[in-house]
Amino acid sequence: MSRKKDFSSPDMPLTPAVFYILLSLATKERHGYGIMKQVDLDSKGKVRLGPGTLYGAIKRLVDEKLVAEKESLSDERRRYYKLTDKGMRIFKTELTRFDEAVSLAKKRKLLESISLSTVVFI
Amino acid sequence: MRELYRALLSFYPWEYRRRYEKEMAIVFEDLCRDEVESMGKIKAGFLLNVFSDLLVNIFKQHFNMLKKQGLEKYLKNTLSFNNYNIVGLILLSPILILTAIDFVSRITQMDLAHYNRLVYNLLSKTFLYKYPVLLTWAIIFPILAVILNLVPLFKTKKRFVTFAILILGLGFIAMIRLHDFVPCVVHGVFDRGVNQILPIINYCKSA
Numbered sequence: 001m002s003r004k005k006d007f008s009s010p011d012m013p014l015t016p017a018v019f020y021i022l023l024s025l026a027t028k029e030r031h032g033y034g035i036m037k038q039v040d041l042d043s044k045g046k047v048r049l050g051p052g053t054l055y056g057a058i059k060r061l062v063d064e065k066l067v068a069e070k071e072s073l074s075d076e077r078r079r080y081y082k083l084t085d086k087g088m089r090i091f092k093t094e095l096t097r098f099d100e101a102v103s104l105a106k107k108r109k110l111l112e113s114i115s116l117s118t119v120v121f122i
Numbered sequence: 123m124r125e126l127y128r129a130l131l132s133f134y135p136w137e138y139r140r141r142y143e144k145e146m147a148i149v150f151e152d153l154c155r156d157e158v159e160s161m162g163k164i165k166a167g168f169l170l171n172v173f174s175d176l177l178v179n180i181f182k183q184h185f186n187m188l189k190k191q192g193l194e195k196y197l198k199n200t201l202s203f204n205n206y207n208i209v210g211l212i213l214l215s216p217i218l219i220l221t222a223i224d225f226v227s228r229i230t231q232m233d234l235a236h237y238n239r240l241v242y243n244l245l246s247k248t249f250l251y252k253y254p255v256l257l258t259w260a261i262i263f264p265i266l267a268v269i270l271n272l273v274p275l276f277k278t279k280k281r282f283v284t285f286a287i288l289i290l291g292l293g294f295i296a297m298i299r300l301h302d303f304v305p306c307v308v309h310g311v312f313d314r315g316v317n318q319i320l321p322i323i324n325y326c327k328s329a
Contacts, residue, residue: 055149058142059183
């Protein structure tokens with residue numbers, strides 16, 4: 001089965017790379033290098049994107065209209081990327097899924113026995 | 123290193139390059155600058171990560187294009203193949219495959235100078251090595267491939283693939299023509315000295 005997410009069905013989980021890219025764009029628009037640094041920071045170094053992986057993911061997100069491209073006024077060599085309404089909707093669906101999973105884990109007292117840092121995205 | 127990275131970027135499909143090539147080159151420069159600032163120099167591990175990430179993603183993008191466009195459109199639109207190139211490549215495919223088998227079998231026996239007897243014995247029993255068939259794929263097909271690809275050389279503007287097929291075809295023709303001649307000359311020069319080159323060439327031609 002393909003691991004790639006079909007964004008037309010928002011029930012499928014996002015890959016870690018796509019999740020962190022959307023997370024980095026949820027608060028402000030960024031250029032490619034900015035996204036890379038923010039993903040590294042947000043994931044505490046666990047998700048490191050090379051330029052190949054980053055722009056491969058960006059192309060797919062732009063093609064699927066989850067992310068929009070914007071020319072930079074200050075630096076014409078760079079392009080900025082921002083989340084679209086569809087991108088934000090899918091990102092929020094994913095956050096809700098995490099929230100529900102964490103609530104369920106808390107209710108079953110599972111979070112007391114495991115460290116949060118070892119939680120792996122499913 | 124930057125030049126190598128930029129050169130590798132040109133292996134992405136054209137549509138992808140048009141959109142992201144410049145930005146990826148800038149990001150690579152930013153990463154190199156960061157690496158120098160934090161580590162003092164660019165380390166091999168860093169380069170290995172970045173270049174392997176690039177190569178894997180070049181293949182991924184080509185595979186995505188192939189899935190999206192189908193084989194025919196992918197060859198024509200993404201790789202700029204024309205019909206002459208496709209037929210030329212089909213004609214060259216038997217000798218390409220057998221040369222690859224020969225090369226790999228020489229590597230596995232760790233002796234590049236001599237053919238692998240086991241593989242040769244197996245192949246020589248197949249119909250591919252019966253004289254008329256052998257003559258066809260080893261000589262007639264490469265010559266036809268070269269002649270066919272002279273046409274797009276003058277007809278089209280995108281000539282990269284045509285040049286590649288012409289070089290490949292001419293290379294195979296030269297390889298077949300010089301298959302025994304070159305090793306014979308090299309051995310003769312080592313045995314009898316370079317001052318005897320003319321008699322050696324005459325001897326090898328007749329041999």
